[in-house]
Amino acid sequence: xxxxxxxxxxxxxxxxxxxxxxxxxxxxxxxxxxxxxxxxxxxxxxxxxxxxxxxxxxxxxxxxxxxxxxxxxxxxxxxxxxxxxxxxxxxxxxxxxxxxxxxxxxxxxxxxxxxxxxxxxxxxxxxxxxxxxxxxxxxxxxxxxxxxxxxxxxxxxxxxxxxxxxxxxxxxxxxxxxxxxxxxxxxxxxxxxxxxxxxxxxxxxxxxxxxxxxxxxxxxxxxxxxxxxxxxxxxxxxxxxxxxxxxxxxxxxxxxxxxxxxxxxxxxxxxxxxxxxxxxxxxxxxxxxxxxxxxxxxxxxxxxxxxxxxxxxxxxxxxxxxxxxxxxxxxxxxxxxxxxxxxxxxxxxxxxxxxxxxxxxxxxxxxxxxxxxxxxxxxxxxxxxxxxxxxxxxxxxxxxxxxxxxxxxxxxxxxxxxxxxxxxxxxxxxxxxxxxxxxxxxxxxxxxxxxxxxxxxxxxxxxxxxxxxxxxxxxxxxxxxxxxxxxxxxxxxxxxxxxxxxxxxxxxxxxxxxxxxxxxxxxxxxxxxxxxxxxxxxxxxxxxxxxxxxxxxxxxxxxxxxxxxxxxxxxxxxxxxxxxxxxxxxxxxxxxxxxxxxxxxxxxxxxxxxxxxxxxxxxxxxxxxxxxxxxxxxxxxxxxxxxxxxxxxxxxxxxxxxxxxxxxxxxxxxxxxxxxxxxxxxxxxxxxxxxxxxxxxxxxxxxxxxxxxxxxxxxxxxxxxxxxxxxxxxxxxxxxxxxxxxxxxxxxxxxxxxxxxxxxxxxxxxxxxxxxxxxxxxxxxxxxxxxxxxxxxxxxxxxxxxxxxxxxxxxxxxxxx
Numbered sequence: 001x002x003x004x005x006x007x008x009x010x011x012x013x014x015x016x017x018x019x020x021x022x023x024x025x026x027x028x029x030x031x032x033x034x035x036x037x038x039x040x041x042x043x044x045x046x047x048x049x050x051x052x053x054x055x056x057x058x059x060x061x062x063x064x065x066x067x068x069x070x071x072x073x074x075x076x077x078x079x080x081x082x083x084x085x086x087x088x089x090x091x092x093x094x095x096x097x098x099x100x101x102x103x104x105x106x107x108x109x110x111x112x113x114x115x116x117x118x119x120x121x122x123x124x125x126x127x128x129x130x131x132x133x134x135x136x137x138x139x140x141x142x143x144x145x146x147x148x149x150x151x152x153x154x155x156x157x158x159x160x161x162x163x164x165x166x167x168x169x170x171x172x173x174x175x176x177x178x179x180x181x182x183x184x185x186x187x188x189x190x191x192x193x194x195x196x197x198x199x200x201x202x203x204x205x206x207x208x209x210x211x212x213x214x215x216x217x218x219x220x221x222x223x224x225x226x227x228x229x230x231x232x233x234x235x236x237x238x239x240x241x242x243x244x245x246x247x248x249x250x251x252x253x254x255x256x257x258x259x260x261x262x263x264x265x266x267x268x269x270x271x272x273x274x275x276x277x278x279x280x281x282x283x284x285x286x287x288x289x290x291x292x293x294x295x296x297x298x299x300x301x302x303x304x305x306x307x308x309x310x311x312x313x314x315x316x317x318x319x320x321x322x323x324x325x326x327x328x329x330x331x332x333x334x335x336x337x338x339x340x341x342x343x344x345x346x347x348x349x350x351x352x353x354x355x356x357x358x359x360x361x362x363x364x365x366x367x368x369x370x371x372x373x374x375x376x377x378x379x380x381x382x383x384x385x386x387x388x389x390x391x392x393x394x395x396x397x398x399x400x401x402x403x404x405x406x407x408x409x410x411x412x413x414x415x416x417x418x419x420x421x422x423x424x425x426x427x428x429x430x431x432x433x434x435x436x437x438x439x440x441x442x443x444x445x446x447x448x449x450x451x452x453x454x455x456x457x458x459x460x461x462x463x464x465x466x467x468x469x470x471x472x473x474x475x476x477x478x479x480x481x482x483x484x485x486x487x488x489x490x491x492x493x494x495x496x497x498x499x500x501x502x503x504x505x506x507x508x509x510x511x512x513x514x515x516x517x518x519x520x521x522x523x524x525x526x527x528x529x530x531x532x533x534x535x536x537x538x539x540x541x542x543x544x545x546x547x548x549x550x551x552x553x554x555x556x557x558x559x560x561x562x563x564x565x566x567x568x569x570x571x572x573x574x575x576x577x578x579x580x581x582x583x584x585x586x587x588x589x590x591x592x593x594x595x596x597x598x599x600x601x602x603x604x605x606x607x608x609x610x611x612x613x614x615x616x617x618x619x620x621x622x623x624x625x626x627x628x629x630x631x632x633x634x635x636x637x638x639x640x641x642x643x644x645x646x647x648x649x650x651x652x653x654x655x656x657x658x659x660x661x662x663x664x665x666x667x668x669x670x671x672x673x674x675x676x677x678x679x680x681x682x683x684x685x686x687x688x689x690x691x692x693x694x695x696x697x698x699x700x701x702x703x704x705x706x707x708x709x710x711x712x713x714x715x716x717x718x719x720x721x722x723x724x725x726x727x728x729x730x731x732x733x734x735x736x737x738x739x740x741x742x743x744x745x746x747x748x749x750x751x752x753x754x755x756x757x758x759x760x761x762x763x764x765x766x767x768x769x770x771x772x773x774x775x776x777x778x779x780x781x782x783x784x785x786x787x788x789x790x791x792x793x794x795x796x797x798x799x800x801x802x803x804x805x806x807x808x809x810x811x812x813x814x815x816x817x
Contacts, residue, residue, distance in 0.1 A: 133224025452544025562655020
């Protein structure tokens with residue numbers, strides 16, 4: 001606790017007074033700094049009068065008040081005190097009438113709170129309103145009449161009278177004076193609550209025959225400067241002797257009444273007796289002294305002495321009432337007494353919640369303990385009826401803390417997540433301890449602002465898409481979609497292609513991704529025979545700061561299109577020589593003449609090949625297997641069959657539309673080579689060629705022998721080299737990379753087949769073997785005929801057969817004509 005010395009200027013009755021007032025500042029460091037400052041100011045100060053220098057008393061610069069948006073946020077009477085932010089002072093906002101504001105309550109204070117932001121500071125300010133002597137004492141009546149028996153003895157109490165002064169302290173009622181004092185005098189007495197009243201008593205004997213009527217002037221004076229006063233004229237009539245005055249059964253009557261009781265409720269029954277008889281013994285009851293507002297609350301039956309309620313009794317306005325009652329007989333004698341009524345509080349006021357400060361928006365990443373709002377809770381009841389407890393609704397990440405009497409701070413008590421709860425309706429509940437308890441609820445709406453704490457999420461972690469080969473560049477292939485649970489710019493997703501390598505080239509040369517829509521487009525046309533699948537990595541990145549991202553994979557499969565015609569591998573179509581298959585005339589039905597071997601680099605049904613005979617010298621002698629391409633005899637060969645047979649076979653794939661290739665197969669039907677030679681010599685040949693046939697034959701044999709020996713040497717060398725290499729790798733403990741020899745190479749060197757292929761051909765059920773696998777060229781013998789020859793044998797060339805038929809019924813030796 002720290003003390004603050006505050007210098008304040010007071011203006012009263014046109015003079016300037018300088019006083020030093022000590023202000024006590026209570027500092028609490030619970031999210032906000034709290035300081036309590038006390039000032040005092042005389043009532044009736046003109047508007048704009050100086051009250052106190054808040055900036056100086058708090059030890060801060062006046063600019064701090066303005067920068068901190070200092071303001072008076074709550075209080076008893078905001079219109080009376082105003083904060084001058086530019087000067088850092090408190091000034092009078094409206095002329096203050098202390099009597100109207102507080103009545104007889106002393107001290108009279110204005111309580112309010114001043115708040116500053118950045119950082120948040122809360123200060124409690126108490127301004128005590130000092131009384132000035134602006135009210136004179138006033139009697140309830142200007143004149144009153146008394147009748148007194150002449151037999152009254154000196155010292156007899158006549159009546160009690162009091163004046164009311166709205167001022168308090170030294171300016172309140174100070175005393176009474178009586179004039180003249182020849183027969184009567186007064187005693188100034190004080191009630192238990194400090195109120196002064198005058199008791200009139202007989203100071204000397206009366207003589208009705210000398211003075212039947214007397215006029216007394218009772219003057220009430222206050223203690224102010226200048227002094228004010230009020231007068232009461234008392235007309236005294238001296239009557240004949242009535243030697244017994246009424247006597248109350250109690251010196252003081254005490255009673256209690258519950259506030260808010262209905263009208264007509266009996267408070268107390270007063271009773272007084274008179275020993276006289278007749279009219280002198282008949283007693284009536286009358287109010288003696290009380291304030292005007294009390295007279296409106298109670299009714300006194302003058303015959304029975306019953307005191308009942310006639311208005312609304314409010315404990316919060318007045319906690320105790322003191323009423324003077326006079327009992328008079330009909331002979332003129334009277335006795336007075338006091339009735340003290342205590343008001344019992346009931347729980348008739350619910351708590352009041354005032355929102356002092358509130359931030360309507362809070363970031364979702366705010367740490368636990370962040371201040372959201374400051375509230376003020378009050379209950380004007382007393383005791384446990386005015387004791388209030390405040391809480392907030394459960395199951396929300398907020399809690400309430402008490403920082404100062406009647407003040408509560410709402411702070412966060414856990415993590416906030418805008419994606420789960422973008423808005424909170426926070427209900428404050430204030431309940432007092434009365435019976436039954438009264439409560440009040442106040443709801444505020446708090447919005448949670450977004451921060452970038454969620455990365456984009458793709459609908460799938462992996463996608464699969466298909467595209468037909470030979471597509472046009474720029475074709476939209478697929479679309480990916482990612483969602484971000486954040487909002488605004490934090491939820492705006494951009495799609496980026498993660499650049500990887502494919503076949504030594506950046507993938508961006510194949511595929512592009514639209515940054516806004518996530519549409520994947522083909523940059524180039526694809527060839528299934530070169531690329532079958534493309535793995536695409538796409539990143540989804542939001543627009544937050546810093547940005548968050550996630551990845552997904554799109555597997556793009558290239559679908560085959562029938563864009564390649566079949567390629568005939570066997571029989572090889574030569575440009576200068578005529579190749580013929582030799583069929584003996586003794587061949588049976590179903591004799592395998594040869595086999596057309598073709599491939600299609602497409603896949604699936606686009607590579608399914610079918611064979612059919614297009615043209616033939618004798619269509620009744622040969623047939624072609626539609627699935628395996630085998631050319632077989634369909635009847636017994638006879639002597640009448642021509643030696644030269646020319647077959648045209650067409651190979652078609654199963655694509656839409658289909659592609660085809662045509663191959664010409666020459667067949668020689670003969671039992672011996674001379675027969676074949678005699679048939680083929682019918683072709684016109686150059687004479688010079690026939691003369692040199694023997695030379696060419698010897699030369700061909702020499703070349704074949706040389707090639708054979710060379711191949712044997714090369715094969716043995718390769719075997720030895722591989723064996724030595726395997727031994728070196730074995731001893732070096734290095735990983736061995738297996739070597740796979742090519743299954744097929746482009747024999748003709750045309751370059752149409754760029755890759756290695758392995759083919760499996762299935763035969764029909766009438767084949768001698770269920771299937772055959774072709775991994776390379778076979779060892780079947782073929783007959784090659786040069787159309788320019790004149791019948792002389794030119795050369796014999798050994799060719800590898802492309803068919804692998806170990807169970808063929810006949811093996812024909814290779815001949816060249």
